[in-house]
Amino acid sequence: MLELMGLLLAFAVIFVLRFRNFDFAGSILIAAGIIGVTSGKPLTIFVSVLYETLADKTTWELCAAVGFITIFGYALKETGHMADLIEKLRGFLPSRVLLALIPALFGLLTMPGGALMSVPFNEPEADRLKLKPEYRTYINIWFRHVWYWASPISTTTLLACSIAGIGLLDFIKLNLPIFVLTWVIGFSVTWAWIRGEKIADGGVRDYTGSLFGLSPMLVTVALTLVGSPIWASVLVGIIMVVLMRRVKARRAVDFVMKGVKLDIVAAVFATLFFRYMVVDSGSVNILLGDILGLGVPLLALFIVVPLLVGAISAQPTLGIGIVFPILMPLVAPINVYWMTIMFAGIVAGYTGSPLHLCLILTNQYCKSDLNKVYRYLIPSLLLLLGVVIVYHVALGGLW
Numbered sequence: 001m002l003e004l005m006g007l008l009l010a011f012a013v014i015f016v017l018r019f020r021n022f023d024f025a026g027s028i029l030i031a032a033g034i035i036g037v038t039s040g041k042p043l044t045i046f047v048s049v050l051y052e053t054l055a056d057k058t059t060w061e062l063c064a065a066v067g068f069i070t071i072f073g074y075a076l077k078e079t080g081h082m083a084d085l086i087e088k089l090r091g092f093l094p095s096r097v098l099l100a101l102i103p104a105l106f107g108l109l110t111m112p113g114g115a116l117m118s119v120p121f122n123e124p125e126a127d128r129l130k131l132k133p134e135y136r137t138y139i140n141i142w143f144r145h146v147w148y149w150a151s152p153i154s155t156t157t158l159l160a161c162s163i164a165g166i167g168l169l170d171f172i173k174l175n176l177p178i179f180v181l182t183w184v185i186g187f188s189v190t191w192a193w194i195r196g197e198k199i200a201d202g203g204v205r206d207y208t209g210s211l212f213g214l215s216p217m218l219v220t221v222a223l224t225l226v227g228s229p230i231w232a233s234v235l236v237g238i239i240m241v242v243l244m245r246r247v248k249a250r251r252a253v254d255f256v257m258k259g260v261k262l263d264i265v266a267a268v269f270a271t272l273f274f275r276y277m278v279v280d281s282g283s284v285n286i287l288l289g290d291i292l293g294l295g296v297p298l299l300a301l302f303i304v305v306p307l308l309v310g311a312i313s314a315q316p317t318l319g320i321g322i323v324f325p326i327l328m329p330l331v332a333p334i335n336v337y338w339m340t341i342m343f344a345g346i347v348a349g350y351t352g353s354p355l356h357l358c359l360i361l362t363n364q365y366c367k368s369d370l371n372k373v374y375r376y377l378i379p380s381l382l383l384l385l386g387v388v389i390v391y392h393v394a395l396g397g398l399w
Contacts, residue, residue: 003283006038011322015312024263025270028321032270032277039281049276058162059272064231066155066268067260072238073108074259076216079245082106085213086121092205095125096194100186103144108151108217118144119365133368135193138376140362141351142186148316148347149179152224153234156316156347159268163275163324164339169225174336174395178344178388185380216240271321278325299341299398302327303389306342310349314356319346337396344388348381 010031017027036045053059076082086102093101099122106118119140126136147154150172161168220237224230242252305327310319323342328334350356354370363370392398 002038003040003281006035007278007281007283009038010034014318014322024315024318025266028267028270028274028318032274035277035281035283039283041281045277045280049273049280052276052280053269053273056272059269061229061231062158062162062272063265063268065153065158065229065234067262067265068231068234068238069153069155070261070264071256071259072153072216072220072234072241075238075241075247075255078255078259079241079247081213081216081241081245083121085210088206088210088213090125092207092210095129096187096190099125099139099194100143100183100190103140103142104146107144107147108153119362129194131193133366134372134376135190136366137359137362137368137373139186139190140366141359141373141377142189142380143183144358145347145351146179146182146186148343149175149182152221152230155264155268156320157343158230159271159317160320160324160339160343163272163320164328164334164336166334166336166339168230169227170336171340172225175340178384178391181387182384185384189376189380212244216244267317271317274321275325279329298330299389299393301330302338302341303345303385306345307349307385310346311353312349314350314353316346316350319350335396337392337398340392341389341398344385348385352378352381 013034014027014031017030032049033046036043036049039045082105086105089101090098102121103118106121119136122136122140126139131139148157151157152168152172157171158168160166161171216237219240220233223233223236228236238255241247242255247255306319306323309323310316313319313322320343323346324339327338327342331338351359352374353359359370359373362368363373
């Protein structure tokens with residue numbers, strides 16, 4: 001009984017601390033401490049869990065990848081590379097494509113509240129088209145978050161696959177139709193909003209320059225897809241930006257020092273530590289036994305619990321750290337179908353959460369009515385989640 005109470009208390013503490021804007025990694029580690037103390041096992045469990053975390057090759061690879069990804073985003077921004085690329089794209093892309101592509105490009109950069117970076121770039125074209133504030137908010141939020149299903153440098157996807165032990169490329173290949181569907185939903189919802197579409201003003205048709213600008217991201221993705229370690233692929237992208245923008249050595253070092261987001265790296269490490277603590281404490285087995293004793297269908301648990309945790313936590317990595325260790329033992333060994341259903345619930349809950357920082361900042365910037373934004377955002381998320389569930393239940397035989 002003490003183990004179960006400790007587990008529930010740990011989750012409650014995470015939510016309370018995060019609502020008070022307490023440090024992400026600190027919140028997770030405090031929760032892990034509560035689980036360890038109430039597990040009924042010797043306090044040496046902390047040493048053994050720490051050893052397991054440090055001894056896991058995945059820990060180092062994932063932390064390195066996340067660190068390099070944050071540096072990559074910083075370099076693209078600080079060199080002006082991303083801004084120049086967008087200006088070139090303005091010269092030949094139709095309005096509806098440009099409005100979607102700008103937040104999508106910024107979505108490749110890992111940073112909390114990063115949607116606030118993309119929305120000003122869309123403003124001139126949105127003003128010309130006289131788009132309502134709610135339309136602007138939807139476009140910025142929806143297309144910024146399309147990469148969960150296909151980007152090998154998405155820290156959220158990396159973390160989910162690492163914890164579940166699912167190959168990243170296996171996940172991406174299986175979910176490419178979901179990635180395409182995400183774009184289709186976005187364009188379908190926004191299609192009627194954009195009238196008098198034309199090539200955006202402010203640029204020339206520089207196809208070669210645009211391809212050149214995209215090359216660091218394209219090469220990074222290509223290297224990952226052919227099996228190169230993610231950290232190494234991203235490092236190549238960083239080097240390409242430094243060389244292409246003729247960045248001096250001292251400034252390049254400055255990119256590393258200022259660009260790496262140690263809080264995000266620490267959050268990843270803390271999440272992996274928390275996973276081992278949940279598993280080694282054995283407390284999750286008691287909780288699962290009680291849940292199964294209630295006769296709740298397994299599929300319902302894998303849909304509802306991630307959706308609620310994603311919405312309440314408003315942080316996908318936190319949701320993954322909480323939900324995956326709890327639900328994964330129910331279908332051990334976990335497969336990509338169950339894993340993706342959990343992942344989709346967390347992403348949907350997070351994206352539509354009123355606590356979602358990107359949504360809050362974009363809504364404030366555009367001065368939109370959140371209730372009106374939800375008229376488009378919630379149905380889009382439910383449709384996407386519904387298709388993901390049916391798709392993976394059918395493919396995985398999870399009936």
